[in-house]
Amino acid sequence: MPELPEVETVRAGLACLLPNRTIAKVTVDTPRSFPNDSDVVNSGVVGARVESLGRRGKIIIIDLSTSHSLLIHLKMTGQLVFREPDGESFGAGHPTDSLIGDLPDKSTRVIFDFVDGSRLFFNDQRKFGWIKLMRSEDIFDEPLMSKLGPEILSDDFSFDDFLVRVRRRPRSSIKSVILDQSILAGVGNIYADEGLFSAGIHPSTPVEMISSAKLRRLYVALRKIMKLSISLGGSTDRNYVDALGRKGNYLAFAKVFRREGQPCSNCGAPIEKIRVAGRGTHICKKCQPEARQ
């Protein structure tokens, strides 16, 4: 579910809410969602004060005062929802525009209780997401972090970097390459489809058949679209919510994602849904012609 813009929106929201709060208790309802041993969790997390919130690719990093960090991946259906104590003046526990009702609910996997009575809920319907505790100095050596490619939205991630990395997979479809987090970190299915549409590239085109000029259009489009989405609070298709349980507004601006059957905003031909690299894929066949040899 969440891709980089959604993860970044959650991170930014939590960055306004969590720092300086101290964790009093951790409740793990679904062990696979937070597989560290409970004594490790207790020594590294209970009593820890939240220092700062970071992100690498789609992984959220919560740095704690105990020289430990929590790494969190939301995968498809994960949510991190913060709640003030019940009865707080800001509405009974949660904002009125929250899509999420009373918590915990049946998808709640982990609960962090802070000493001031506020709580952070990790909800995850499909149980693919996870929380891992590790020493802060070790996190970037973890394979799951060290294998990630450069951040697509980083100021230093130039078009030349993009071109070199994408061209490492000449025979692969361009969509599978931009979804590969070891090539570049952050692109998921929604923004892959939107970026390829904007650049006029058919998603199954092998990289070697795409001109560098078109790849430049893709690089520009992906960054522009993902920045726009962050400014709109991300994309909510069904599950995604921000740290206060609110939906994102980007999908109203999407040109192809989840728009099969609707007319293309560019040429009027119907948007089609196909399958590329095992993923549901949305295209305009006229604006994104299939490459031929």
Added chain:
DNA sequence: CACTTGACCTGTCCGC
């Protein structure tokens, strides 16, 4: 080796 497919889970939606 490069690339594709299946598995991990639960819920929802669609057709019969």
Added chain:
DNA sequence: TGCGGACAGGTCAAGT
């Protein structure tokens, strides 16, 4: 209204 099947935004491991 019930039931089976396909599908869902991510990532590995296993397979070709």
